[in-house]
Amino acid sequence: MDNWRFELARLKRQGMLRSLRVVDGGQGAVVQVNGQDVLLLCSNNYLGIANHPALVEKMVAATRQYGAGSGASRLISGTMPAHVALEERIATFKGTEAALLFNSGYAANIGILQGLFGPDDVIFSDQLNHASIIDGCRLARARTLVYPHCDHVALAEIMEREKSHRKGRWLIVTDGVFSMDGDVAPLTELCDLKDRFDALLMVDDAHGTGVSGKNGRGTGEALGCLERIDLHMGTLGKALGCAGAYLAADRVIIDTLINRSRSFIFSTSLPAGVPAAASAALDLVDSEEGRNLRQKLAENRTLFAGLLQDGGMDLLGSTTQIVPILTRDPDPTMQMTERLLEMGVFLQGVRPPTVGTGLCRLRATVMASHSAVELTDAVGKILDVYREYAG
Ligand SMILES: Cc1ncc(COP(=O)(O)O)c(C=O)c1O
Numbered sequence: 001m002d003n004w005r006f007e008l009a010r011l012k013r014q015g016m017l018r019s020l021r022v023v024d025g026g027q028g029a030v031v032q033v034n035g036q037d038v039l040l041l042c043s044n045n046y047l048g049i050a051n052h053p054a055l056v057e058k059m060v061a062a063t064r065q066y067g068a069g070s071g072a073s074r075l076i077s078g079t080m081p082a083h084v085a086l087e088e089r090i091a092t093f094k095g096t097e098a099a100l101l102f103n104s105g106y107a108a109n110i111g112i113l114q115g116l117f118g119p120d121d122v123i124f125s126d127q128l129n130h131a132s133i134i135d136g137c138r139l140a141r142a143r144t145l146v147y148p149h150c151d152h153v154a155l156a157e158i159m160e161r162e163k164s165h166r167k168g169r170w171l172i173v174t175d176g177v178f179s180m181d182g183d184v185a186p187l188t189e190l191c192d193l194k195d196r197f198d199a200l201l202m203v204d205d206a207h208g209t210g211v212s213g214k215n216g217r218g219t220g221e222a223l224g225c226l227e228r229i230d231l232h233m234g235t236l237g238k239a240l241g242c243a244g245a246y247l248a249a250d251r252v253i254i255d256t257l258i259n260r261s262r263s264f265i266f267s268t269s270l271p272a273g274v275p276a277a278a279s280a281a282l283d284l285v286d287s288e289e290g291r292n293l294r295q296k297l298a299e300n301r302t303l304f305a306g307l308l309q310d311g312g313m314d315l316l317g318s319t320t321q322i323v324p325i326l327t328r329d330p331d332p333t334m335q336m337t338e339r340l341l342e343m344g345v346f347l348q349g350v351r352p353p354t355v356g357t358g359l360c361r362l363r364a365t366v367m368a369s370h371s372a373v374e375l376t377d378a379v380g381k382i383l384d385v386y387r388e389y390a391g
Contacts, residue, residue: 015330016351023346026051027241029369033346039374041347041364046211046321047293048369049284050241055277059242062276070269074101075258078269086275087246089282094217094232094248100257101246103270105206105235106132107263108245112202112233113173114139115261116253120168124155126185128178130204131354137173139262149178152189159197170199171231176219177207180355180363182315182322184208187220191228202231207322210239216285216294236274240281244270297321297368300375304366307379313386316361324350324361325382332389333360339385345378 011017023040025031027050031040049055062082072078083101090099102108113136117123121142125133127149137144145162147155155172172194174185187203194201205218213221218234220226232248247257257264284290301321308315314326327333330351337349340362347364355361362382366375 015334029367029371029374031346033341036344038341038344038346039370039378040367041345041370041378043367044207044238044365045241045369046207046239046297046365046367047241047285047290048367049239049281049293052241052281052284054280054284055241058280059273059277063271063273066272068271068273070271072269073265073267074269075265080269080272080275082272082275082279083269086279086282089279090234090246090248093282093286094234095227096232096248097251098254099246099248100254100264101244101270101275102264103244103267105130105204105233105237105245106135107267108233108235108247109133109204110136110139111261111263112231112247112257113137113142115257115264116140116231117142117169117171119143122162122166122168122170124159124170124172124199126150126174126178128181129173129175130179130206133173133175133204142168142171149181150183150186152186152193155190156193156196159193159199163197170194170197171202172199173202174204175207176203176205176209177212177320177322179207179322180350180361181324182207182318182320184212184219184223184319187223187229188225191225194230195228200230201228202233203229204233206233206235206238206245207320209234210281210285210290211294211297211321216290236278236281240278240285242278242281243274244278293368297366300366300368300370300372303372304364304370304375304379307376308382311379311383311386313383316359321366323364323366325364325386327360327362327386327390328358329390330360333362336362336385336389339389340381343381343385345381347382 027045070078087099109132117140119141123142123144208219210216212219220229235245236242316324333349350363351360
């Protein structure tokens with residue numbers, strides 16, 4: 001016990017101690033924290049549909065019919081019509097032969113990488129990939145070569161060097177939209193590389209699915225290379241407003257995962273309400289309303305990021321709805337987070353180990369449900385607080 005107490009005390013001294021904050025209200029533009037109304041600027045509910053009646057009604061109806069729990073893992077008795085219907089819907093959405101649900105994006109990434117790759121294989125992984133990809137590479141026990149962030153030229157050099165002693169399969173794995181920097185992977189160039197070196201490409205589009213591309217198919221659609229991606233991982237808990245995740249890919253890949261992926265095999269499946277609601281979310285993404293929400297989100301992002309840049313903020317190359325504001329050191333970052341919360345603006349300070357030393361930031365995320373007035377007001381407060389604590 002004492003060791004853990006010392007460790008927590010050390011984290012506290014270093015300004016690195018994490019703790020939980022209770023958020024009351026339904027992930028709308030405004031929620032309550034500590035009994036006070038605050039503008040929610042740190043939710044991944046990008047399209048603002050987590051509390052959309054179409055999703056909630058489907059979730060309630062499926063819950064009434066099938067119950068609150070699924071009772072078992074998918075291979076035992078936990079596969080229900082809603083799971084299968086959603087998997088078919090996702091495969092159509094991404095243009096693949098099949099798809100498989102996982103209980104979360106974290107479970108998906110560790111389960112996909114562990115289930116498909118092994119010690120003879122090589123995984124080429126972007127330096128800023130999500131923690132779940134890093135952990136998946138470890139679980140796969142594949143040789144993992146980390147390439148500099150988004151640097152496809154450096155990656156080509158690494159692959160060229162590795163070529164002469166190749167044994168097993170090769171995989172390039174990358175986030176589509178990077179979760180902490182809000183920038184976008186060079187997917188077309190990565191597709192060229194995977195063709196040139198006979199590798200596979202896996203894209204974790206947790207933050208692109210539903211948002212990027214004309215039809216919300218994700219970063220691959222936005223960059224015109226959707227059908228060249230081999231493994232489409234995405235989450236249902238961010239822009240799609242539900243919970244869980246999926247892999248869309250060839251049938252043989254999906255069948256392999258059903259037989260080998262430990263996070264899929266050894267875990268109780270999502271309750272029926274979740275896949276039922278996620279199918280409704282995909283219908284919404286495909287509708288006129290979905291197109292309008294994507295348009296509104298893009299306008300909100302342009303306004304918010306533009307005002308911050310006009311105010312001299314370094315947004316670390318973000319081009320998407322994830323807008324990091326560089327603050328560098330942990331202490332001022334967390335002081336700014338608290339001060340902004342008191343002023344009615346709720347965003348999160350992000351510190352190591354989530355980001356590198358000296359790269360602390362306020363990570364803001366824009367939603368379609370924000371109004372221009374709310375965003376403009378928030379930027380004013382962010383700039384004031386930044387000048388007070390970090391300027
Ligand atoms: C890029 C990326 N992949 C995977 C995940 C994990 O998804 P989930 O929250 O559904 O576990 C996240 C979550 O933040 C993410 O940002």
